[in-house]
Amino acid sequence: MIEQIRQNYNQETQYENLDPELELLDMVAYSLEKNIAERLDDRTENDLDIQTEDGWNDESEDDLDDQIEEEPDFNETERIEFREDHLKINRYPLNNEINERFPFLKELPEGVAVMGGVARSIARQVLSGDIEPIRDIDLVNITDRQGAVPIDIEKRTELSKKYMPEDFAYGHGIQDDTFDHYFKTRDFTINQSLILSNQLYVSELAQNDFIENVIRPTYYELPFIDESLSSRLFLKAMMMKTALAEVTSSVPLVEDIGQVGEIKTFDLALMLNKTISRGASIARGFTANLVDWGIVDEEYFDHPLTLAIDVRKELSNFVYYPSSYEDEKENGREIKKSLPKNKLKSINNYLPPDSMFSYHASDPKIKQAISEYEDIDQNINIEDDRRNIYDEPEYGQYSEYDYEYINNDEEE
DSSP: OHHHHHHHOOGGGTTTSOOHHHHHHHHHHHHHHHHHHHHHHHHHHHHHHHOOTTSSOHHHHHHHHHHHHHSOOOOTTBOGGGOGGGOOEEEEEOOHHHHHHOGGGGGSOTTEEEEHHHHHHHHHHHHHOOOOOOOOOEEEEEOSSTTOOOOOHHHHHHHHHHHOHHHHHTTOOOEEEOHHHHHHTOSBGGGOEEEETTEEEEEHHHHHHHHHTEEOBOTTTOSBTTSEEOHHHHHHHHHHHHHHHTTOSSOOEEOSOOEEOOOOHHHHHHHHHHHHHTOHHHHHHHHHHHHHTTSSOGGGTTOHHHHHHHHHTTSSSOOOOOOTTOOTTGGGOOOOSOOOGGGOOOGGGOOOOGGGGGOOTTOHHHHHHTTOOSSOOTTTTOOSOGGGTSOOOSSSOOOHHHHHHHTOSTTO
16 A cells, blocks of 8 residues: 555656645655564564574573562552652741740750650641640650750760759660661651651651551551561550540541551560559550450450469569659549569569560460459458459549559569
């Protein structure tokens, strides 16, 4: 067809019998014909280069295989939108209300920032209007921001003693970090918040989760949705969910946790200590959440002290103790005095036995412990169902007697 058109097109009479449509068609046909010919020539040359006795060049096949292997694998379970290299950081100046609530912020040297619970509480107040209670103050020295000056050991020690006394007592003072590294290494998105130079810095991921009241692990801790979240972080998420449920205007949600790793007994003991230190309401809510997730038996529902006893029986030399930051007169139930200092265990120096890693809270050995007891202390007079003997408080702070009950070694 193309050849017929070209034969009918007489160049000598093209200007005499000019047909615009025919001229355009001829130009298109000629261009197409030329392009096809060039492609055929190239293909012939390439065929000659790769032709072998069996019709294909083995080297060429290897090259093709290499190209296929070099293509990056795509994993549908990867949480790409939460990757740290995609982080966007927003900045908000602190208003007078925040500065009045936390007057110590203006006392901090340039470069020393507030992280953890205080930063999270400020971010939540600014973004959602809810007031998240704080337990303590955590400081970090951001070394790479404009205006930051080196802090000598003496000043660092002074600030740590003043604002982080409990951490400092266990050898955890103010640490150095860079701005980017800090935001890329948080455990939960809502912890991607920082108070620095009277400014709130918060990632956009954190901002969204503050507004929606979501507890979500970061990509740093959980890059793939089908991976298991660590025992420690899962229990921390349960504690945060319990605490937030009492102070936020909406129900806190735990998202992006599809699977949970084996719950380690030591992790559970530590988190029980924290929740019990916060009072009966938080401790009861925490155990209720564990029951809902199938982590512990439903018999522990509303009985955190019973669970604490059974967990402690699987550990060596573990002692529950109230936080030094507890309000001793909150909600009408008091901790009359702190436990003796010789009973307080430094987590930094604690060496758990190997056996503790083979147990978890839903282990039958712990489940059976609620009804099977040996060598019962006659003074406490515990029977098969201890919950009928010891009345666990439903609200307020736990008393010294409560702590003596869960730390009683004679029962074992």
